[in-house]
Amino acid sequence: MAYVALDTVQGLISAFGWTKADNGAAHASMDLDASVGYVGEVYGDYIKYAGIDHFSGTVAEIGPGDNFGVSLLMRKGGAEEVFAIDRFYSRRDEASQDKIYEALSQKHDMADLFDGVPSEKNILNLHYKYGEPAETFFADREQEYDALVSRAVFEHLFDPIKVLRDTTEKLKPGGVQVHEIDLRDHGMFFGHHPLTFLTVSKGLYRLMTKNAGRPNRVMNHVYKDWLQASGLDFEIRIKGLVGVDVSFEPDTWDNLDTALKSKAIKIVQDIRPALSAEFTDVADEELAASIVILVLKKQNDT
Numbered sequence: 072m073a074y075v076a077l078d079t080v081q082g083l084i085s086a087f088g089w090t091k092a093d094n095g096a097a098h099a100s101m102d103l104d105a106s107v108g109y110v111g112e113v114y115g116d117y118i119k120y121a122g123i124d125h126f127s128g129t130v131a132e133i134g135p136g137d138n139f140g141v142s143l144l145m146r147k148g149g150a151e152e153v154f155a156i157d158r159f160y161s162r163r164d165e166a167s168q169d170k171i172y173e174a175l176s177q178k179h180d181m182a183d184l185f186d187g188v189p190s191e192k193n194i195l196n197l198h199y200k201y202g203e204p205a206e207t208f209f210a211d212r213e214q215e216y217d218a219l220v221s222r223a224v225f226e227h228l229f230d231p232i233k234v235l236r237d238t239t240e241k242l243k244p245g246g247v248q249v250h251e252i253d254l255r256d257h258g259m260f261f262g263h264h265p266l267t268f269l270t271v272s273k274g275l276y277r278l279m280t281k282n283a284g285r286p287n288r289v290m291n292h293v294y295k296d297w298l299q300a301s302g303l304d305f306e307i308r309i310k311g312l313v314g315v316d317v318s319f320e321p322d323t324w325d326n327l328d329t330a331l332k333s334k335a336i337k338i339v340q341d342i343r344p345a346l347s348a349e350f351t352d353v354a355d356e357e358l359a360a361s362i363v364i365l366v367l368k369k370q371n372d373t
């Protein structure tokens with residue numbers, strides 16, 4: 072019930088057009104070294120998963136949050152321009168952010184990507200578009216992209232499949248998309264079975280989450296079904312498994328370690344009798360994925 076109340080408050084805030092949010096303030100809790108490392112890690116993951124060694128042309132980063140370091144590394148690698156698209160303006164401390172940009176500029180020799188001293192406002196060819204959800208942003212514009220990426224964003228979208236449809240329509244032939252999606256409950260039922268949030272009925276869950284950006288419960292099977300029907304070249308790499316604490320190299324389900332998969336399946340089966348109706352027919356394997364990476368490619372002749 073507390074989540075329903077909090078969600079109602081968030082709905083009122085949004086109705087008044089307030090777009091500042093703590094969601095996406097990833098760097099607020101990091102020191103300088105951690106921030107620089109995080110930016111490098113996220114960028115490195117994108118190129119690794121996309122199977123490229125650099126970005127080029129026009130790129131969109133959906134939901135970048137409070138820092139544009141990843142966009143900068145894309146520019147450094149060869150992207151001509153980056154659109155950073157965010158529903159909210161994540162809170163940030165300008166002085167700390169300037170230090171991150173200064174450190175990134177030095178580390179990666181990027182002074183030429185700023186119009187003046189390294190700072191958010193001086194990044195050349197970065198188009199920061201905040202205050203509008205991805206659900207309308209892509210559909211309402213003609214702009215096309217060579218690549219679109221996101222991390223920890225799709226689970227917060229109120230219509231992620233619409234966004235996937237729209238971004239795919241705006242992806243140029245030969246282009247690639249990489250979306251890392253965290254399918255966990257984001258601490259909503261901390262201390263309980265990790266899939267407790269899937270036991271809440273559809274109607275109640277909607278009241279708990281529709282305004283506040285809490286996880287949308289669009290699970291792996293929904294993305295897989297859409298991708299299979301799309302005719303695109305795609306891969307779903309699993310980066311996390313339910314109830315499995317060890318980290319492993321993201322890979323397709325078939326290639327993952329059998330013992331880890333069995334452990335996650337068992338944890339899904341433990342809660343299966345209590346699942347909300349919309350999940351009762353979903354295969355164990357689909358609910359066992361806790362973090363997934365969607366990699367989509369549009370062929371040149373598409």
Ligand SMILES: C[S@@+](CC[C@H](N)C(=O)[O-])C[C@H]1O[C@@H](n2cnc3c(N)ncnc32)[C@H](O)[C@@H]1O
Pocket residue numbers: 092094095096097133134135136137156157158159160161203204205206221222223224227228229284
């Ligand atoms: C958890 S943060 C992730 C930030 C960053 N990508 C990272 O990995 O640190 C989620 C981001 O998605 C953005 N977001 C949430 N709903 C959105 C929507 N409907 N359209 C566009 N961005 C959205 C939030 O404002 C926030 O910046």
